[in-house]
Amino acid sequence: MKLLHISLVFLVVFLLAESSSEKVTKRKKYRRRPASIEAAEIKNEEKSEEDMPVAPPSDGEVIDNRVPLVDPCMQVRCGAGRVCQVDDSGEPQCICIPKCPVETESRRKVCSNHNETWSSDCAIYQQRCLCDKGDGECKGPQYKHVHIEYYGQCREMPHCSQEEMADFPRRMRDWLFNIMRDLADRQELTPHYLNMEREAESNMTRRWTNAAIWKFCDLDGHPPDRSVSRHELFPIRAPLMALEHCIGPFLNTCDSDNNHRITLSEWAKCLQLEEEEIEHQCEEIADAEVEIE
Ligand SMILES: [Ca+2]
Numbered sequence: 001m002k003l004l005h006i007s008l009v010f011l012v013v014f015l016l017a018e019s020s021s022e023k024v025t026k027r028k029k030y031r032r033r034p035a036s037i038e039a040a041e042i043k044n045e046e047k048s049e050e051d052m053p054v055a056p057p058s059d060g061e062v063i064d065n066r067v068p069l070v071d072p073c074m075q076v077r078c079g080a081g082r083v084c085q086v087d088d089s090g091e092p093q094c095i096c097i098p099k100c101p102v103e104t105e106s107r108r109k110v111c112s113n114h115n116e117t118w119s120s121d122c123a124i125y126q127q128r129c130l131c132d133k134g135d136g137e138c139k140g141p142q143y144k145h146v147h148i149e150y151y152g153q154c155r156e157m158p159h160c161s162q163e164e165m166a167d168f169p170r171r172m173r174d175w176l177f178n179i180m181r182d183l184a185d186r187q188e189l190t191p192h193y194l195n196m197e198r199e200a201e202s203n204m205t206r207r208w209t210n211a212a213i214w215k216f217c218d219l220d221g222h223p224p225d226r227s228v229s230r231h232e233l234f235p236i237r238a239p240l241m242a243l244e245h246c247i248g249p250f251l252n253t254c255d256s257d258n259n260h261r262i263t264l265s266e267w268a269k270c271l272q273l274e275e276e277e278i279e280h281q282c283e284e285i286a287d288a289e290v291e292i293e
């Protein structure tokens with residue numbers, strides 16, 4: 001009996017250690033917020049929750065059913081604003097996060113697509129989940145698709161002047177190249193994109209094009225279908241909106257045929273690059289997925 005008791009204590013300690021190390025890993029994945037377009041650094045593999053695939057509304061996604069069952073939730077990844085809970089029949093379910101951490105810091109605030117300030121990203125995703133599940137706490141049907149427009153408190157955006165807009169593609173190209181170079185310095189690019197970065201360093205004509213192609217591939221991940229949806233623009237749009245008031249209008253102009261998707265040639269055109277110098281050079285998705293996980 002005593003032996004069983006000790007074994008149980010060990011099991012609990014082990015599980016606690018496992019779950020806390022997982023939390024540390026997840027925390028590391030959160031992106032630093034860029035200070036400005038020139039100084040911004042966005043890590044290639046670091047995606048926000050919004051950017052990750054969201055689990056189906058009612059049930060969880062079983063990642064690998066070969067792992068021996070300890071806690072059914074250990075194998076389940078829930079979408080943003082959801083947590084895994086084992087139901088009465090022992091099945092893992094993704095439920096809306098019951099309580100978001102109380103945030104007092106104003107830098108945690110986010111501005112929604114309804115131009116409303118929320119206390120944190122957790123609060124906004126929780127609300128979306130509640131509406132998705134038809135919960136009484138849902139504030140209205142419009143919140144079913146609520147999302148983060150940008151980080152920080154909602155504010156009146158200055159108008160992007162014609163001169164600012166005219167200069168924006170150049171600044172954006174510079175910014176993309178600088179991020180790519182920075183990731184290469186930190187050895188955070190895959191060999192495939194590292195080769196493109198080296199070519200960009202040594203060949204001035206490839207400098208902007210390679211950086212533009214790399215960023216396009218980086219954004220086109222969910223799903224990788226050779227076009228970047230509005231949803232896939234999130235990692236570039238949300239962190240920069242509060243700092244660069246031209247980013248929104250700029251990204252809108254990129255979708256020149258207004259079909260809500262940006263193709264590589266539309267991307268090249270709005271960055272004012274020669275279309276014929278741009279070709280699809282994205283790494284196979286199987287490799288990219290390994291990198292994200
Ligand atoms: Ca895509």
Ligand SMILES: [Ca+2]
Nearest residue numbers: 255257259261
């Ligand atoms: Ca388009």
